[in-house]
Amino acid sequence: MGKLLCGLVLKLKGYSEPLEYVDEVLELPKEEEKPLGPVEEFVSVLVAIFFSWFAFTAIQSGSISGRRGREYTYESSPTLFIFILSVNILLIVMPLYAVIKSRWFSPEH
Numbered sequence: 001m002g003k004l005l006c007g008l009v010l011k012l013k014g015y016s017e018p019l020e021y022v023d024e025v026l027e028l029p030k031e032e033e034k035p036l037g038p039v040e041e042f043v044s045v046l047v048a049i050f051f052s053w054f055a056f057t058a059i060q061s062g063s064i065s066g067r068r069g070r071e072y073t074y075e076s077s078p079t080l081f082i083f084i085l086s087v088n089i090l091l092i093v094m095p096l097y098a099v100i101k102s103r104w105f106s107p108e109h
Contacts, residue, residue, distance in 0.1 A: 036102035044095035
């Protein structure tokens with residue numbers, strides 16, 4: 001149906017040459033990911049340590065700082081406490097994953 005419609009549109013526009021249909025899809029070349037440099041790895045580890053401190057303190061004390069310096073405890077607001085703690089854990093895991101992925105797929109290692 002698509003080929004027929006395409007051929008009809010081309011005929012209406014004045015194309016008279018026979019059409020050759022290609023069934024294969026052309027793929028774009030994959031972009032190679034550059035591994036992280038030493039400075040980027042260092043900064044990523046520092047970010048992970050920074051948020052690890054927040055997560056550890058939140059778990060130990062039972063309260064976590066939210067927006068505008070407001071404190072949330074697990075007893076008073078469990079949903080927000082777990083959400084903010086989850087964001088902190090995500091901000092620990094993401095940079096560490098980037099460093100591990102960079103080192104694992106680096107051609108030098």
